[in-house]
Amino acid sequence: MRDEAPRTAADDLTACLTDIWSDVLGVPVDPDDDFFELGGNSLSAVRIGAALRARGLPSLRLRELYRHPTVRATVASL
Secondary structure, three states, rough: OOOOOOHHHHHHHHHHHHOOOOOOOOOOOOOOOOOOOOOOOOHHHHHHHHHHHOOOOOOOOOOHHHOOOEEEEEEEEO
């Protein structure tokens, strides 16, 4: 059995945001994948924001997604 570091809120948010991006974009997403390289656009950015609100997660300003286009960078900005 290996020792694992305890999960943090950032880990949970990263996992949740990765799932949301995968659902919205229709492709598997890793935390360091670029939103726009995966086919993301302004409509999918709005859908991601709506999905975050629906799950009671921190809101995401669309400008922040453009500034931080990976899940990991987006989580850090939230």
